[in-house]
Amino acid sequence: MALVRRVYDRLRAHYGPQAWWPADTPFEVIVGALLMQQTSWGRVEEAIGNLKAAGLLDVRRLARADVATIRRHVRAAGLYRTKPARLRSFCRHLLARADGDLGPYFERPTAEIRADLLAQRGVGPETADSILLYAGGHPVFVVDAYTVRIGTRLGLLPSTRYDDVQAFFEARLPRDADLYKEVHALLVVHAKALCRPRPRCPDCPLLRICAYGTGRKR
DNA sequence: ACCCAGGTGGCCC
DNA sequence: GGGCCACATGGG
DSSP states (O other): OOHHHHHHHHHHHHHOOOOOOOOSSHHHHHHHHHHHTTSOHHHHHHHHHHHHHTTOOSHHHHHHSOHHHHHHHHGGGSOTTTHHHHHHHHHHHHHHHHTTOHHHHHSSOHHHHHHHHHTSTTOOHHHHHHIIIIITOOOOOOOOHHHHHHHHHTTOOSOOSHHHHHHHHHHHSOSOHHHHHHHHHHHHHHHHHTOOSSOOOTTOTTTTTSHHHHSOOO
């Protein structure tokens, strides 16, 4: 049986269903994705909470707000000299491109949307794919540092380039957005729990799969 | 006092 | 193409 599938089954059995991304609306997912870079979810949650409390968690409001005002609310998410401006810039793009309406925005071929997202400042492959998958429901597999860490530790990845890792997983899983969401979420949860930079292997659910577990692969 | 975090863009060879 | 580096806050 395919290894990737087995990894998923074990993680799922160990950690249970994840139901990511935590957000009330697709727009909130987008804001979260733009803020999430190189910080922890708690900081993003705080930033989004601040925006929400200020009535700013809205495409038009954010598109019109002062960068300084946005910065005040999202400061805790770090990188405050880049993120606020990029957030506003992205909102302006959504207005120009789809009148701020995400329904139509996501009703195009995946590759087209992805190219459009990647053209925005501050949107790289992971952010673009997170938006596609978790806000738009498009079946693209999201790769992050954890995916690469676990994949490498399992001895699975011939290349660690983003597109290669993505293609690797997409080739080994049915093309299903909900499945992609769960697999990605489980990889993150597992990396946070046990697959740290210095791994703790004794009760790892991937024990006889991971090279760190028994010294054997498979 | 470190090191790390669900990246990205710029620069260098 | 691959390999560094800055970016900034807050937590362990």
